[in-house]
Amino acid sequence: MIPRDHPRYTSLVTREHLADYARLGIVSWEGLIAHGRGEAFDYLLGEKTSESARRSAQTAAALLRTASHPVISVNGNTAALAAPLIAHLQKVSGALVEVNLFHRTPDRVRQIESLLQSAGAAVFSGEAERLLPLSHDRAFCRRDGMYAADVVLVPLEDGDRCGVLAAMGKKVIAIDLNPLSRTSNMATLTVVDEVTRALPVIADACSSLTDEECGDLVAKLDNKVFLKEARNEMKARLCHALD
Amino acid sequence: MIPRDHPRYTSLVTREHLADYARLGIVSWEGLIAHGRGEAFDYLLGEKTSESARRSAQTAAALLRTASHPVISVNGNTAALAAPLIAHLQKVSGALVEVNLFHRTPDRVRQIESLLQSAGAAVFSGEAERLLPLSHDRAFCRRDGMYAADVVLVPLEDGDRCGVLAAMGKKVIAIDLNPLSRTSNMATLTVVDEVTRALPVIADACSSLTDEECGDLVAKLDNKVFLKEARNEMKARLCHALD
Numbered sequence: 001m002i003p004r005d006h007p008r009y010t011s012l013v014t015r016e017h018l019a020d021y022a023r024l025g026i027v028s029w030e031g032l033i034a035h036g037r038g039e040a041f042d043y044l045l046g047e048k049t050s051e052s053a054r055r056s057a058q059t060a061a062a063l064l065r066t067a068s069h070p071v072i073s074v075n076g077n078t079a080a081l082a083a084p085l086i087a088h089l090q091k092v093s094g095a096l097v098e099v100n101l102f103h104r105t106p107d108r109v110r111q112i113e114s115l116l117q118s119a120g121a122a123v124f125s126g127e128a129e130r131l132l133p134l135s136h137d138r139a140f141c142r143r144d145g146m147y148a149a150d151v152v153l154v155p156l157e158d159g160d161r162c163g164v165l166a167a168m169g170k171k172v173i174a175i176d177l178n179p180l181s182r183t184s185n186m187a188t189l190t191v192v193d194e195v196t197r198a199l200p201v202i203a204d205a206c207s208s209l210t211d212e213e214c215g216d217l218v219a220k221l222d223n224k225v226f227l228k229e230a231r232n233e234m235k236a237r238l239c240h241a242l243d
Numbered sequence: 244m245i246p247r248d249h250p251r252y253t254s255l256v257t258r259e260h261l262a263d264y265a266r267l268g269i270v271s272w273e274g275l276i277a278h279g280r281g282e283a284f285d286y287l288l289g290e291k292t293s294e295s296a297r298r299s300a301q302t303a304a305a306l307l308r309t310a311s312h313p314v315i316s317v318n319g320n321t322a323a324l325a326a327p328l329i330a331h332l333q334k335v336s337g338a339l340v341e342v343n344l345f346h347r348t349p350d351r352v353r354q355i356e357s358l359l360q361s362a363g364a365a366v367f368s369g370e371a372e373r374l375l376p377l378s379h380d381r382a383f384c385r386r387d388g389m390y391a392a393d394v395v396l397v398p399l400e401d402g403d404r405c406g407v408l409a410a411m412g413k414k415v416i417a418i419d420l421n422p423l424s425r426t427s428n429m430a431t432l433t434v435v436d437e438v439t440r441a442l443p444v445i446a447d448a449c450s451s452l453t454d455e456e457c458g459d460l461v462a463k464l465d466n467k468v469f470l471k472e473a474r475n476e477m478k479a480r481l482c483h484a485l486d
Binding site: 022 | 282378478
């Protein structure tokens with residue numbers, strides 16, 4: 001039991017929460033290590049949503065709002081951390097929610113789909129096919145789901161898959177705490193923020209943006225600027241700590 | 244099987260090794276996440292021992308050498324990553340080795356003690372009492388062990404416990420990859436380096452330093468300078484990435 005007065009209470013509770021889901025098989029061992037790496041980058045970001053991250057999240061909402069076939073791709077870590085937030089974003093964005101796993105087993109897919117459904121999401125399920133040009137099980141997706149999407153939101157994605165989706169001509173929105181990662185640099189738009197902070201900002205903007213504002217945000221999109229601002233945030237924190 | 248020529252060979256082998264120990268119950272799931280976090284900071288440090296880290300490790304040796312009752316506190320990750328290195332450091336420093344866990348169960352304590360013993364360490368065991376003013380199980384230690392220590396080496400420690408030990412008047416040596424952490428900033432001395440690189444440097448210096456050199460290093464100890472140098476290493480790496 002983690003004491004409420006521990007200064008790292010939230011971070012420790014999140015770790016316990018992920019460990020519980022690892023015991024259930026929903027979060028993979030690699031997912032736990034990856035979460036740790038994300039924590040470190042979040043630490044350098046001050047564990048808060050920067051102004052730049054807020055604008056990139058609003059731009060993400062604009063991309064979802066202006067899409068004709070938006071899909072939210074969910075993996076084990078995202079489901080464990082944010083199932084209710086995914087359900088809410090689905091409601092306000094009208095996107096399909098589809099489970100795609102790196103460490104794919106039929107059992108894990110079923111467990112994660114059922115976790116999302118319990119949180120209120122309508123999961124786009126059915127037969128997955130090996131449709132993406134990738135040598136591992138991330139190649140699996142549904143023909144009428146992600147394969148047909150024009151905009152795909154991929155929280156916590158791996159670089160290979162992000163690159164393949166972008167090469168297929170899709171607009172890829174990544175949520176990634178590491179602004180130096182291959183995913184961050186291959187996505188159409190990267191929200192450099194922690195997933196449970198980013199998703200509500202995206203959802204709020206889906207509800208509040210006018211059509212004109214959506215068009216403006218999409219027209220102005222420059223991911224290199226968002227990534228540079230994120231790296232500057234980290235650098236400033238390190239410089240500040242130096243003084 | 245990880246190919247020897249993989250650019251991330253060492254890192255991947257270490258992860259597999261930790262996973263094996265997680266399956267045995269020696270490393271906690273939370274410990275895996277903490278390892279991921281360390282990986283990210285080590286990446287920013289270039290995964291090598293800086294000159295500054297080498298000097299702080301030598302100063303750690305000087306503190307151990309000049310102590311009257313030095314104790315090395317070992318947790319699950321430290322035992323899994325470095326049991327033989329702990330055993331060697333014990334031989335050259337004459338310190339007690341005591342197991343202290345955040346996620347404490349009698350079984351885990353026994354497993355970790357037995358891992359250390361197999362590696363050649365003499366483990367200071369016996370009845371642990373709730374002696375430190377902390378609200379969780381890290382409060383447990385032995386009256387004639389850590390409670391009576393004047394110098395405590397705490398590889399991979401949490402901030403609370405580091406602060407409490409320092410407040411009890413002990414000299415606390417932390418090994419911590421995050422130079423911004425509470426542990427790093429509350430310790431008497433922080434070695435900002437990966438634990439399996441830091442421990443041999445400390446052990447070598449325990450053997451080679453003269454008494455006069457030990458006295459000089461202790462007299463000159465300024466942890467703020469070591470932390471600043473570590474942050475400068477990271478900053479340089481991030482600035483480089485920016486250009």
